[in-house]
Amino acid sequence: MPGPPNGPTPPDGSPLRPDSLVVAGGRPHEAGDPINRPVSFNSTYRTGGRLAYAREGNPTWAAFEEVLGALEGGSCLAFASGMAAAAALLETLPAEARIAVSGVAYHGLGELVRDRAAAGRLRPEFVDAADLDEIASGCDGAALLWLETPTNPLMGIVDIAAAARIAHERGALVVVDNTFATPLRQRPLALGADVVLHSATKFLGGHADLLLGALVSANGEALERIERRRVVDGSVPGVMEAFLALRGVRTLAVRLDRGERNAAELARRLAGHPAVERVRYPGLPDDPGHRLAAEQMSGFGAMLAFETVGDAAAADRVCDEVRLINHATSLGGVESLLERRARYPTEVRAGTPPTLLRLSAGIENVEDLWADLDRALAEATA
Numbered sequence: 001m002p003g004p005p006n007g008p009t010p011p012d013g014s015p016l017r018p019d020s021l022v023v024a025g026g027r028p029h030e031a032g033d034p035i036n037r038p039v040s041f042n043s044t045y046r047t048g049g050r051l052a053y054a055r056e057g058n059p060t061w062a063a064f065e066e067v068l069g070a071l072e073g074g075s076c077l078a079f080a081s082g083m084a085a086a087a088a089l090l091e092t093l094p095a096e097a098r099i100a101v102s103g104v105a106y107h108g109l110g111e112l113v114r115d116r117a118a119a120g121r122l123r124p125e126f127v128d129a130a131d132l133d134e135i136a137s138g139c140d141g142a143a144l145l146w147l148e149t150p151t152n153p154l155m156g157i158v159d160i161a162a163a164a165r166i167a168h169e170r171g172a173l174v175v176v177d178n179t180f181a182t183p184l185r186q187r188p189l190a191l192g193a194d195v196v197l198h199s200a201t202k203f204l205g206g207h208a209d210l211l212l213g214a215l216v217s218a219n220g221e222a223l224e225r226i227e228r229r230r231v232v233d234g235s236v237p238g239v240m241e242a243f244l245a246l247r248g249v250r251t252l253a254v255r256l257d258r259g260e261r262n263a264a265e266l267a268r269r270l271a272g273h274p275a276v277e278r279v280r281y282p283g284l285p286d287d288p289g290h291r292l293a294a295e296q297m298s299g300f301g302a303m304l305a306f307e308t309v310g311d312a313a314a315a316d317r318v319c320d321e322v323r324l325i326n327h328a329t330s331l332g333g334v335e336s337l338l339e340r341r342a343r344y345p346t347e348v349r350a351g352t353p354p355t356l357l358r359l360s361a362g363i364e365n366v367e368d369l370w371a372d373l374d375r376a377l378a379e380a381t382a
């Protein structure tokens, strides 16, 4: 069962601020209790309690779920990965349900949806989520609208409140993939979304050492259907992963502050670099998503993307030349990661520019990061 929607409260009854909640949530509170929830390696439970078998629940998952649920303003269910969470949500839909899906989103989601469409399971329509008219026509007769903002990897910003209004008028539920922003920068449920998805593999875990996913909602009916899928389909998280993810969440606020400062500074410097054609970071005042991001987010996050001058081979050379920054896929860890996204055929199909490099800003010293990037750009374009 999902944890309670609220975390611990201080003696005066006021709710904890999010950067306290990440530290204080999900802990035992009785005298003599350990400070951390014990890691519960168990496949079964003695008969007579709420849980009978490990696929139904685990106290270590519950600690992670309590914190993420409280941060997002709903109840949380953890899954084996972000993709397992996405698949579970899709499996709650009736056969041949119509869904509207943002055309720019995590490429794995496109594969998940297209596989189901090919099998006749779902009828997806891919929409430009920046265009509210397209959202409206996509949501006609749809059971679900799938959004991501900022988008991966183009860093586009989608108006969650406006999209949710349009979807709800047409009877569609709204899911927002909040992986890039994290609940410390954006709270989709408060903006009108029905379900939030996380790849906890990224910022929540924060150390590139685990796979975990989660869905959060305040809609009891939706939660029941989602939980049923987790129990029956068995897409449950590992106990160790849930423990490590909560350990990561404890430092999310400070990691994100630092990564975001680094991203903002790197974006500013890249925008003035002769080897860079375009920078995509919603924190830049002239970014097309800046105004909207400033409204619906409390910070612009630690992800950015930029296009280099020249061809894809030159962009690949930048990835080969970096030393401190790691040339690897994924994002959201303490270590900076750089990748040319159009190296994947699925990204080319989605329209990702060939020279676009996605940078996940880690928590290293920004001068070292800049020296590395500046040298790599110079050598790659020499």
Ligand SMILES: *Cc1c(COP(=O)(O)O)cnc(C)c1O
Pocket: 081, 082, 083, 084, 106, 108, 148, 152, 177, 179, 180, 198, 199, 200, 201, 202, 211, 212, 213
């Ligand atoms: C990585 C990612 C996913 C998929 O999550 P996994 O944990 O890798 O299964 C979904 N959405 C976004 C935005 C991601 O970055």
